[in-house]
Amino acid sequence: MRGIRRCTGLIAAGLMAASVAADACAQVATYEIVGDGIPIPLQGAEGRADRGRAIIVDRQKGLCLLCHSGPFPEQRFMGDLAPSLEGTGSRWNAAQLRLRVVAPERLDPDTIMPAYHRAGSGARVAPAHRGRPILSAQDIEDVVAFLTTLR
Amino acid sequence: MTSRRFSTALIAALIAAMTSAPASSEAGDGRRSGYLFMSPQTRAMQDDDMANPGMLTVLEGAELWSRPTGPAGRSCADCHGADGSGMRGVAARYPAFDVAEGKPVDLAGRIRKCSAEHLLIEPPAFESRPLLALMTFVAHKARGTRVTTGEDPRLSRGIETGRGLWRTRFGQLELSCAQCHDDNAGRRLGSAPIPEAHPTGYPIHRLEWQTVGSLQRRIRGCLTGVRAEPFPYGADELIALELFLMDRARGMPMETPGVRP
Amino acid sequence: MSRALIHVPPRARAGEIIEIRTLVQHPMETGFRPLPEGGFVPRLILRRFECIYDGAVVFAAELHPAVAANPYIAFRLRATRSGGILFRWIDDQGAVREERAGIEVI
Numbered sequence: 001m002r003g004i005r006r007c008t009g010l011i012a013a014g015l016m017a018a019s020v021a022a023d024a025c026a027q028v029a030t031y032e033i034v035g036d037g038i039p040i041p042l043q044g045a046e047g048r049a050d051r052g053r054a055i056i057v058d059r060q061k062g063l064c065l066l067c068h069s070g071p072f073p074e075q076r077f078m079g080d081l082a083p084s085l086e087g088t089g090s091r092w093n094a095a096q097l098r099l100r101v102v103a104p105e106r107l108d109p110d111t112i113m114p115a116y117h118r119a120g121s122g123a124r125v126a127p128a129h130r131g132r133p134i135l136s137a138q139d140i141e142d143v144v145a146f147l148t149t150l151r
Numbered sequence: 152m153t154s155r156r157f158s159t160a161l162i163a164a165l166i167a168a169m170t171s172a173p174a175s176s177e178a179g180d181g182r183r184s185g186y187l188f189m190s191p192q193t194r195a196m197q198d199d200d201m202a203n204p205g206m207l208t209v210l211e212g213a214e215l216w217s218r219p220t221g222p223a224g225r226s227c228a229d230c231h232g233a234d235g236s237g238m239r240g241v242a243a244r245y246p247a248f249d250v251a252e253g254k255p256v257d258l259a260g261r262i263r264k265c266s267a268e269h270l271l272i273e274p275p276a277f278e279s280r281p282l283l284a285l286m287t288f289v290a291h292k293a294r295g296t297r298v299t300t301g302e303d304p305r306l307s308r309g310i311e312t313g314r315g316l317w318r319t320r321f322g323q324l325e326l327s328c329a330q331c332h333d334d335n336a337g338r339r340l341g342s343a344p345i346p347e348a349h350p351t352g353y354p355i356h357r358l359e360w361q362t363v364g365s366l367q368r369r370i371r372g373c374l375t376g377v378r379a380e381p382f383p384y385g386a387d388e389l390i391a392l393e394l395f396l397m398d399r400a401r402g403m404p405m406e407t408p409g410v411r412p
Numbered sequence: 413m414s415r416a417l418i419h420v421p422p423r424a425r426a427g428e429i430i431e432i433r434t435l436v437q438h439p440m441e442t443g444f445r446p447l448p449e450g451g452f453v454p455r456l457i458l459r460r461f462e463c464i465y466d467g468a469v470v471f472a473a474e475l476h477p478a479v480a481a482n483p484y485i486a487f488r489l490r491a492t493r494s495g496g497i498l499f500r501w502i503d504d505q506g507a508v509r510e511e512r513a514g515i516e517v518i
Contacts, residue, residue, distance in 0.1 A: 077342035122325035129323040361481040
């Protein structure tokens with residue numbers, strides 16, 4: 001099964017619990033880092049730039065503008081904890097951007113940029129978010145598709 | 152205390168000059184109170200005891216302080232003085248080491264313990280209005296005095312536990328307190344400037360809450376923000392964090408009741 | 413039990429403009445705050461504030477749900493006669509709360 005991690009260790013418990021947990025695990029795609037990027041889109045999904053922009057400006061979903069500013073004229077009070085997203089697409093290609101969104105800790109272990117596609121390994125993850133990535137594979141592809149348009 | 156009866160009651164009609172709050176500023180070593188990260192208008196609200204909504208909670212605490220309660224009809228004032236004069240500087244050394252419990256105790260825990268053991272009443276619930284009123288009243292008595300928390304060597308283990316929590320990456324977002332409040336203080340998360348997280352104004356009147364709240368409430372809010380399950384009120388971990396933060400703020404002046412955005 | 417802080421200068425010259433500041437403890441519950449179990453916290457707000465001095469309403473204000481908790485109302489009046497100043501807050505259930513202060517006019 002390309003891209004789907006097999007969830008081992010889910011043998012015990014009831015059928016219900018196993019299927020819920022399997023659903024959470026199935027949300028996290030596997031990927032391969034090649035050089036300084038992840039060349040293959042997650043789960044083979046096709047990203048849409050318009051959806052990606054909507055995710056980025058949504059402060060409850062993408063959370064991006066809490067830290068990043070960027071070319072979003074209708075947005076106010078963008079944070080200044082991280083570089084502007086302006087020109088992102090001319091600095092990095094899709095594979096490089098995918099790595100930065102999915103696994104930024106690979107480039108800087110101390111980064112404050114969240115890893116947007118993993119079953120979180122933080123302490124005391126809230127029950128609603130346990131085992132779930134911040135953004136789905138489709139969301140990631142949408143975000144990458146939009147970022148590549150920023151030149 | 153959820154009654155909303157709007158009755159005439161004793162009030163403090165403050166005439167003449169307003170009492171002045173101390174300048175909440177740097178400790179001279181570069182540490183900055185959250186006061187300095189606020190707008191001039193919000194600072195003015197804190198500085199003016201007539202406009203600081205936290206002072207209403209101080210008044211509430213003063214009334215509870217003197218009110219006899221429980222089967223023995225005792226009040227806090229019976230032991231600690233009618234106007235709380237014995238409380239000057241007390242809040243500035245909390246959390247303190249509780250010998251009987253063998254671990255750190257915060258001001259809320261101390262008040263609850265006193266209520267049970269000396270007033271012989273059911274201790275007020277965490278984050279309840281009466282408990283916050285008493286905490287704010289007591290901590291207000293320490294306003295202007297310097298934080299001394301952590302000088303007691305018995306607290307060093309608790310401080311280290313707190314430091315470990317401060318550096319723990321919490322939640323789905325995997326962020327630690329240190330990453331924001333040590334590494335990025337002064338920068339903005341969205342519209343909100345990130346302060347250095349010195350708890351010198353607690354309990355604070357937070358404009359976002361429209362009421363007074365404790366440091367535990369604030370920390371629980373942050374943990375929820377990084378999508379972590381917060382520690383329950385009264386948890387040892389929250390006390391350890393407060394202990395670490397107060398030790399980190401040692402030497403800075405108390406500001407209670409602080410006003411924060 | 414609700415508290416209030418009132419600042420009135422104890423003394424003023426006849427004809428002097430003085431500033432009065434009031435801060436009253438009130439949740440100003442808008443009626444739009446959701447309850448965890450569904451529904452909303454019922455609205456309970458102050459509707460009107462009046463200051464009565466020297467036999468007349470010298471200042472009045474209408475309050476609406478947009479006013480934050482613990483309303484702070486400051487205003488100026490002309491000191492004319494020594495005596496009492498009455499402050500009155502009325503909520504949307506008609507409950508009235510009054511406080512008094514005194515001023516000496518010389």
